[in-house]
Amino acid sequence: xxxxxxxxxxxxxxxxxxxxxxxxxxxxxxxxxxxxxxxxxxxxxxxxxxxxxxxxxxxxxxxxxxxxxxxxxxxxxxxxxxxxxxxxxxxxxxxxxxxxxxxxxxxxxxxxxxxxxxxxxxxxxxxxxxxxxxxxxxxxxxxxxxxxxxxxxxxxxxxxxxxxxxxxxxxxxxxxxxxxxxxxxxxxxxxxxxxxxxxxxxxxx
Numbered sequence: 132x133x134x135x136x137x138x139x140x141x142x143x144x145x146x147x148x149x150x151x152x153x154x155x156x157x158x159x160x161x162x163x164x165x166x167x168x169x170x171x172x173x174x175x176x177x178x179x180x181x182x183x184x185x186x187x188x189x190x191x192x193x194x195x196x197x198x199x200x201x202x203x204x205x206x207x208x209x210x211x212x213x214x215x216x217x218x219x220x221x222x223x224x225x226x227x228x229x230x231x232x233x234x235x236x237x238x239x240x241x242x243x244x245x246x247x248x249x250x251x252x253x254x255x256x257x258x259x260x261x262x263x264x265x266x267x268x269x270x271x272x273x274x275x276x277x278x279x280x281x282x283x284x285x286x287x288x289x290x291x292x293x294x295x296x297x298x299x300x301x302x303x304x305x306x307x308x309x310x311x312x313x314x315x316x317x318x319x320x321x322x323x324x325x326x327x328x329x330x331x332x333x334x335x336x
Contacts, residue, residue, distance in 0.1 A: 142251030146244060146287045153240045153295045156233040160302050164230060169309050170197045170316070178320045183208060196226040196309075200317050204324065212325045219317060226313065230306045237299040241292050248288020255284065 162168075171193040177186055178201065187205050190198035203222040207215040 142247060142254065142284050143287060146247055146251075146284070146291055149240050149244055149247070150291045153237060153291065153298070156236050157295075157298045160233050160298075163232075164302065164305050164309065166309075169195060169230070170312060171195050174198060174201075175316065178316055179323060183324070196230070197313060197316060200226060200313060201320060204317065204320055208324060212321065215325075216321065219321070223310075223313065223317070227306065227310050230309060231303075234299060234302055234306070237295050237302070241296045241299055244292035244295065245285075245288045248285040248291075251284030251288070252282055 174189055174193045174195070174197055177189050181189060183205055186201060190202045190205075200219060200222055203219050204215060207218045210218075
């Protein structure tokens with residue numbers, strides 16, 4: 132294995148570097164997108180029961196996308212509901228962008244890893260044709276070995292791209308599911324807080 136990597140040249144090392152980058156982003160996103168980190172279980176029940184003051188304190192104690200969105204609602208509670216909703220939508224877009232952070236890197240790796248592997252294969256095969264005539268007259272095992280070594284780069288490119296594609300697809304679906312639940316929780320909070328007919332009750336604590 133060590134000889135295969137050593138003989139692979141710059142393209143092999145570049146693909147290995149891409150695999151390390153992809154793994155780092157996969158682990159980071161897996162940690163950042165844990166459900167308990169996005170929707171803390173201690174905060175979710177308070178959205179339907181706690182008064183604004185207590186809810187604000189809970190949000191400060193449990194920083195998370197849900198807490199920041201709930202805080203946005205509380206910060207604009209003295210304003211009419213449409214204005215509060217507009218501010219919430221701006222904050223929600225920012226939170227979704229934070230959840231998607233790093234996914235574009237995985238997408239790029241999915242696209243370029245197979246291409247780099249293919250370029251490395253072509254680059255490795257081209258010099259072999261210069262020795263083809265001599266190989267036909269003598270031992271052509273060197274040509275076969277060279278072609279095999281060149282094709283290893285294509286294989287490595289695919290081995291990097293396929294897991295990255297799986298991770299990218301999974302995280303995109305997870306962002307969509309988390310965003311939908313955040314929207315549902317915030318909508319329920321807005322309805323509860325604005326159900327009161329008293330302007331005094333809607334004032335910020």
